[in-house]
Amino acid sequence: MSNARRSGPASASVSASVSASVSAASTIGLTLALRYTHALGALSPYFEGLAAGRTVASVCAACGRTWFPPRPGCCSRAGAVQWTVLTGAGRIVAGTSGGGTLPFGDVPAGEGLALIALDGADNLALGWVDGFGGEPPEGARVRLVASGRHPPHPAQAARYVPE
Numbered sequence: 325m326s327n328a329r330r331s332g333p334a335s336a337s338v339s340a341s342v343s344a345s346v347s348a349a350s351t352i353g354l355t356l357a358l359r360y361t362h363a364l365g366a367l368s369p370y371f372e373g374l375a376a377g378r379t380v381a382s383v384c385a386a387c388g389r390t391w392f393p394p395r396p397g398c399c400s401r402a403g404a405v406q407w408t409v410l411t412g413a414g415r416i417v418a419g420t421s422g423g424g425t426l427p428f429g430d431v432p433a434g435e436g437l438a439l440i441a442l443d444g445a446d447n448l449a450l451g452w453v454d455g456f457g458g459e460p461p462e463g464a465r466v467r468l469v470a471s472g473r474h475p476p477h478p479a480q481a482a483r484y485v486p487e
């Protein structure tokens with residue numbers, strides 16, 4: 325833009341008009357609603373279990389390791405796995421607190437988020453924890469429950485609470 329345009333009366337009018345337009349556009353609200361049919365795939369038993377408060381894990385036929393969250397194939401050899409149901413009880417390994425909502429809806433996140441060693445599992449699960457009033461304490465015993473909510477994805481219905 326030249327100096328003549330910036331200092332002339334006509335350009336001042338144009339500048340004010342553009343500024344008002346940008347301000348109005350930055351305050352509008354839009355709502356978008358998209359609905360998809362989303363397949364749960366090979367992990368369907370796991371997700372259906374979470375929605376019902378059950379810990380459905382996979383067990384490797386080759387090495388005997390149990391995975392929760394499950395793996396559809398185990399280790400580097402991708403051995404076959406079978407489904408099994410754990411007790412749903414476990415121990416907090418590490419916890420933190422936060423907030424916010426979960427994706428795809430207005431379902432509030434739990435009071436805390438934790439890495440949990442489920443009894444009988446060889447890996448750790450990440451899950452929302454309620455009932456401690458904030459950060460889940462390391463070493464605390466918890467169990468998986470269904471929240472009773474019906475969020476967009478069944479994984480969002482799962483909560484851990486003190487055992």
Ligand SMILES: [Zn+2]
Nearest residue numbers: 384387398399
């Ligand atoms: Zn294995």
